[in-house]
Amino acid sequence: MNDAINFMNIEGLKxxxxxxxxxxxxxxxxxxIISETTGFLxxxxxxxxxxxxxxxxxxESCSKSIAEEIQRxxxxxxxxxxxxxxVDVPIKETNLxxxxxLTVKLSKFLSFASTVHTPAPDQKMKPVLTCPFLLQNLIYQxxxxxxxxxxxxxxxxxxxxxxxxxxxxxxxxxPVTMETKDFPTEKIQKSADVLGIAITxxxxxxxxxxxxxxxxxxxxxxxx
Amino acid sequence: MENSPKxxxxxxxxxxxxxxxxxxxxxxxxxxxxxATNGSDAIAAAEKGQFDVAVIDLQMPGIDGVQVLExxxxxxxxxxxxxxxxxxxxESAVNCTKLGAFKILEKPxxxxxxxxxxxxxxxxxxxKKFEHDQLVIxxxxxxxxxxxxxxxxxxxxxxEKDEK
Numbered sequence: 001m002n003d004a005i006n007f008m009n010i011e012g013l014k015x016x017x018x019x020x021x022x023x024x025x026x027x028x029x030x031x032x033i034i035s036e037t038t039g040f041l042x043x044x045x046x047x048x049x050x051x052x053x054x055x056x057x058x059x060e061s062c063s064k065s066i067a068e069e070i071q072r073x074x075x076x077x078x079x080x081x082x083x084x085x086x087v088d089v090p091i092k093e094t095n096l097x098x099x100x101x102l103t104v105k106l107s108k109f110l111s112f113a114s115t116v117h118t119p120a121p122d123q124k125m126k127p128v129l130t131c132p133f134l135l136q137n138l139i140y141q142x143x144x145x146x147x148x149x150x151x152x153x154x155x156x157x158x159x160x161x162x163x164x165x166x167x168x169x170x171x172x173x174x175p176v177t178m179e180t181k182d183f184p185t186e187k188i189q190k191s192a193d194v195l196g197i198a199i200t201x202x203x204x205x206x207x208x209x210x211x212x213x214x215x216x217x218x219x220x221x222x223x224x
Numbered sequence: 225m226e227n228s229p230k231x232x233x234x235x236x237x238x239x240x241x242x243x244x245x246x247x248x249x250x251x252x253x254x255x256x257x258x259x260a261t262n263g264s265d266a267i268a269a270a271e272k273g274q275f276d277v278a279v280i281d282l283q284m285p286g287i288d289g290v291q292v293l294e295x296x297x298x299x300x301x302x303x304x305x306x307x308x309x310x311x312x313x314x315e316s317a318v319n320c321t322k323l324g325a326f327k328i329l330e331k332p333x334x335x336x337x338x339x340x341x342x343x344x345x346x347x348x349x350x351x352k353k354f355e356h357d358q359l360v361i362x363x364x365x366x367x368x369x370x371x372x373x374x375x376x377x378x379x380x381x382x383x384e385k386d387e388k
Contacts, residue, residue: 021311024310028311029331032310032331033245037245111284152286
């Protein structure tokens with residue numbers, strides 16, 4: 001169990017750093033757009049002072065663009081905040097739909113992200129007792145693997161199957177048949193083991209079976 | 225400013241809105257701009273057009289900025305490259321400098337600083353080209369003294385090929 005906790009700490013820190021770096025990149029892009037758009041407005045004002053015609057449509061499109069980028073910034077900061085608060089309670093009952101939704105959104109900040117289709121979060125879904133931060137790390141790793149497999153132009157479909165009495169199946173469907181030897185990677189398998197999650201690969205699908213609760217999780221909860 | 229030669233810029237960034245806005249601003253400064261939103265399109269555009277300076281983002285889907293820099297520096301002798309990225313680190317800055325980047329700027333960047341960097345890059349390109357042209361003229365003069373007309377033509381054709 002100590003090994004598992006050490007692994008969690010190291011991998012968790014790496015994951016935290018990676019996500020924060022991608023968020024800061026997104027925020028820099030947003031600020032760069034706002035900065036250039038306000039600069040463009042200033043340029044237009046200067047030209048108008050020199051007697052050049054000022055097109056109202058240009059002013060409108062600039063202010064619309066600034067408003068959109070501010071909204072994009074708010075959304076990004078909200079996601080960053082939700083992500084940061086995932087570590088507040090190490091083990092807790094978690095809605096998988098919400099967790100998947102946030103993880104996919106965070107992964108979209110990666111430059112190599114593909115198109116992802118996810119089910120809408122369902123509040124009636126039975127929660128799972130897990131470490132949300134580590135589960136997010138595992139799903140993020142699977143997403144990165146999927147993105148690298150299908151490329152930026154590719155598409156990844158994700159859905160849940162909650163017919164099982166003991167847990168939920170999370171299915172990642174890819175348009176390409178996977179080489180089973182490549183997946184799961186050692187790190188993904190280890191992350192899944194720590195959480196008591198089983199991984200199977202079927203042609204072009206990765207399936208994560210996430211238990212509603214597991215001995216590993218309750219044991220970990222007593223140590224944290 | 226309107227009478228000075230137009231600098232031909234290749235702007236490469238996967239953030240489409242940023243690319244559009246900065247292009248609009250640069251056009252007001254009389255730059256001639258071609259844009260690309262990924263590495264492959266940038267390399268293809270550089271093959272087709274004659275650019276003075278390329279401004280490249282680092283993190284892009286597919287071929288990333290470092291690879292684009294490496295390819296463009298190998299295939300376009302006098303092209304100067306500026307890296308403009310929100311993802312620059314000390315390691316990436318060192319790496320890009322080693323690969324021949326003229327300057328590494330971090331997003332968001334002050335516009336005047338950015339324009340200055342482009343002009344400096346252009347001046348460096350022109351200086352290098354001028355020095356090279358001087359050498360070519362010297363070579364041609366030497367050739368003209370000791371070669372037959374056909375020999376001169378052959379040597380000129382070889383020099384033209386090397387130029388690319």
